[in-house]
Amino acid sequence: MRKISLSNLDKLFALISEKAKLYLPVDGKNGIASFKLWEEGVQMSQALNTTRSAKDFFFPQTENLMEFKTEGKNIEIIDTRTEKEDFVIFGVRACDVKSFEILDRVFLSEPVDSYYASRREKGVIISLACGRPAETCFCKTFGIDPASPEGDITAWKTATDLYLKANTEKGEKLLASLDGITEACGEEAVEEQKKEISAIMDKLPLKDLTTDKFGVGKTKEYFNSPAWDELSSHCLGCGTCTFVCPTCQCYDVKDFNTGNGVKRFRCWDSCMYSDFTLMAHGNSRLSQKERFRQRFMHKLVYYPDNNNGMFSCVGCGRCLAKCPISMNIVKVMKTLGGKEND
Amino acid sequence: MQKVTREMLIEKASALLAEGKVDRVLGWKNGEFSYDVTPFVFTDVESMKKDFVFGDFAFANFSKYLIKETKKSENKVLVFLKPCDTYSFNQLLTEHRFNREKVYAVGIPCDGMVDVSKIKEIVGDGIISVESGDLIKVETLYDGVKEIAKKDVLAERCVNCKSKKHVAYDELMGEEGEILDSNRFDEVAKLEAMTADERYAFWQNELSRCIRCNACRDVCPACTCEKCVFGNPNSGVENKAASNSFEEKMFHIIRAFHVAGRCTDCGECSRVCPQNIPLHLLNRKFIKDINAFYGDYQAGEEVGSRAPLTNYTKEDLEPSEAVNKEEN
Numbered sequence: 001m002r003k004i005s006l007s008n009l010d011k012l013f014a015l016i017s018e019k020a021k022l023y024l025p026v027d028g029k030n031g032i033a034s035f036k037l038w039e040e041g042v043q044m045s046q047a048l049n050t051t052r053s054a055k056d057f058f059f060p061q062t063e064n065l066m067e068f069k070t071e072g073k074n075i076e077i078i079d080t081r082t083e084k085e086d087f088v089i090f091g092v093r094a095c096d097v098k099s100f101e102i103l104d105r106v107f108l109s110e111p112v113d114s115y116y117a118s119r120r121e122k123g124v125i126i127s128l129a130c131g132r133p134a135e136t137c138f139c140k141t142f143g144i145d146p147a148s149p150e151g152d153i154t155a156w157k158t159a160t161d162l163y164l165k166a167n168t169e170k171g172e173k174l175l176a177s178l179d180g181i182t183e184a185c186g187e188e189a190v191e192e193q194k195k196e197i198s199a200i201m202d203k204l205p206l207k208d209l210t211t212d213k214f215g216v217g218k219t220k221e222y223f224n225s226p227a228w229d230e231l232s233s234h235c236l237g238c239g240t241c242t243f244v245c246p247t248c249q250c251y252d253v254k255d256f257n258t259g260n261g262v263k264r265f266r267c268w269d270s271c272m273y274s275d276f277t278l279m280a281h282g283n284s285r286l287s288q289k290e291r292f293r294q295r296f297m298h299k300l301v302y303y304p305d306n307n308n309g310m311f312s313c314v315g316c317g318r319c320l321a322k323c324p325i326s327m328n329i330v331k332v333m334k335t336l337g338g339k340e341n342d
Numbered sequence: 343m344q345k346v347t348r349e350m351l352i353e354k355a356s357a358l359l360a361e362g363k364v365d366r367v368l369g370w371k372n373g374e375f376s377y378d379v380t381p382f383v384f385t386d387v388e389s390m391k392k393d394f395v396f397g398d399f400a401f402a403n404f405s406k407y408l409i410k411e412t413k414k415s416e417n418k419v420l421v422f423l424k425p426c427d428t429y430s431f432n433q434l435l436t437e438h439r440f441n442r443e444k445v446y447a448v449g450i451p452c453d454g455m456v457d458v459s460k461i462k463e464i465v466g467d468g469i470i471s472v473e474s475g476d477l478i479k480v481e482t483l484y485d486g487v488k489e490i491a492k493k494d495v496l497a498e499r500c501v502n503c504k505s506k507k508h509v510a511y512d513e514l515m516g517e518e519g520e521i522l523d524s525n526r527f528d529e530v531a532k533l534e535a536m537t538a539d540e541r542y543a544f545w546q547n548e549l550s551r552c553i554r555c556n557a558c559r560d561v562c563p564a565c566t567c568e569k570c571v572f573g574n575p576n577s578g579v580e581n582k583a584a585s586n587s588f589e590e591k592m593f594h595i596i597r598a599f600h601v602a603g604r605c606t607d608c609g610e611c612s613r614v615c616p617q618n619i620p621l622h623l624l625n626r627k628f629i630k631d632i633n634a635f636y637g638d639y640q641a642g643e644e645v646g647s648r649a650p651l652t653n654y655t656k657e658d659l660e661p662s663e664a665v666n667k668e669e670n
Binding site for chain 1: 466483551
């Protein structure tokens with residue numbers, strides 16, 4: 001384990017920036033924190049988390065896949081790939097780090113999504129333990145420990161210092177390159193913080209939420225539950241929950257006519273949208289209830305079915321904070337799971 | 343002023359249900375943390391006693407919900423409307439969007455809704471409970487109980503409340519309020535005072551955060567098209583994400599034009615924006631201009647009013663005059 005005084009954070013950021021582009025959470029206007037490129041003078045946000053999740057780094061909202069130019073009968077295919085640079089993300093929370101594993105299972109299984117794969121390869125993740133979890137946090141429900149986030153390097157911030165510990169080869173390489181400004185240290189302060197975080201976790205309002213009632217093989221039990229009517233009845237059908245979600249991974253590929261060619265781009269899609277499953281024959285999900293059910297069944301049943309019981313929610317709480325009607329996965333779990341889940 | 347309480351609303355609903363005047367109640371349902379209140383249709387008093395809430399976080403404007411709700415049954419639905427909600431109610435009736443006969447509207451007074459993000463700016467994360475009052479008591483995980491003056495954490499639209507008067511109801515609870523002199527155009531005036539470049543930079547910065555979740559459109563009581571052009575794959579302009587920086591502005595500008603003259607300034611768009619984009623300022627610019635060019639007009643003040651932008655009179659100002667007026 002290495003440490004550096006908080007007063008020298010800028011030196012640390014500057015040194016990392018010399019090697020690769022460094023992104024970290026920065027406060028914007030109106031209380032919105034987001035990942036921004038670090039440069040001299042940029043201050044790291046004190047916010048618990050960013051409004052948009054860190055999935056943007058590997059699975060951006062829009063990305064140009066390729067372009068076609070036509071001249072007469074010839075079609076030229078133009079490579080527009082941009083995911084070729086090394087980069088470092090600092091300050092990723094435990095929930096978002098876990099989301100990468102969930103996304104990996106989708107994008108890195110055959111056929112491998114090469115755009116996603118090269119971004120994953122180029123990116124180094126420095127996670128940050130959560131000193132002050134919010135009331136909306138329920139990562140523990142999914143077995144995530146906010147005191148010991150995964151990632152290539154894990155960081156802990158105390159009142160005076162930043163502690164760093166490498167977990168992977170990539171992380172060790174980066175951490176070793178920072179030896180000049182960090183010093184070796186014991187783990188006492190970090191152990192102390194872990195205990196503090198653990199005590200807070202036991203006080204969070206959603207601490208008792210469990211996944212016991214969900215997971216593999218539960219499709220029949222919940223698919224036709226009458227509760228979906230009530231739960232979905234006032235869903236606006238907007239895409240807020242899906243777009244702030246670190247694990248939602250659905251996308252659409254579209255062609256944009258540029259006049260003398262075509263830009264083929266991919267963009268996030270939302271199962272909440274009315275044309276999400278629109279195909280030539282029509283739409284298989286005609287009501288908002290079906291769309292709503294799809295989103296939660298995917299997180300709590302279908303994904304676990306296909307991934308050895310792993311859930312595709314990380315309990316980051318973004319949908320709890322952002323849904324316009326405050327309907328969210330916690331309310332769904334409590335309603336479907338019955339009293340014991342309350 | 344007599345305070346209208348949760349218990350009084352339940353009592354009212356109970357009486358109307360018992361009389362058979364209505365068979366369901368559109369109200370606010372308790373959430374996990376005091377502030378995450380969900381719209382809900384109650385059909386019995388027992389469930390209302392358990393879950394119905396009314397207070398600082400009953401912000402959802404139910405008027406738009408009536409479009410769907412009135413189609414579900416032949417019987418009337420009881421809806422509670424705050425003063426600003428009644429403007430949307432009338433505007434939707436003007437546009438023939440729901441059957442008035444199927445609604446029993448009870449006007450309820452409102453002393454402003456609280457913006458939880460403003461509370462979080464003061465106390466940080468970890469809110470355990472929030473107790474209403476002129477002094478709001480916020481209990482947090484990290485700092486115990488803190489008292490905050492309600493006026494310091496009012497939602498923007500409530501700080502600039504345009505009216506405490508209900509313009510539509512079948513029955514009113516509490517005392518009627520008045521139309522207020524608000525400062526709601528001050529922010530617009532600031533934008534107008536900017537140079538074109540500054541203003542462009544302002545909106546560029548704000549709208550660049552847009553994630554095209556469409557929450558502003560989907561919550562908007564003026565956005566009631568059966569199929570929005572931006573959600574229609576056959577329209578040629580349907581996009582699930584902004585394809586470039588022009589396109590992200592286009593969505594919002596087109597939407598603002600589409601609701602111009604019909605927007606009642608209820609503020610739901612800015613409330614629901616996950617990226618805190620002050621979308622209401624676009625709409626307020628149109629309202630301010632309509633007032634300046636055609637005389638004061640408030641959408642939804644009365645049912646059936648001819649909005650200046652969709653009505654021709656000989657006194658209408660010529661476009662050239664409008665430009666001159668704008669410049670002076």
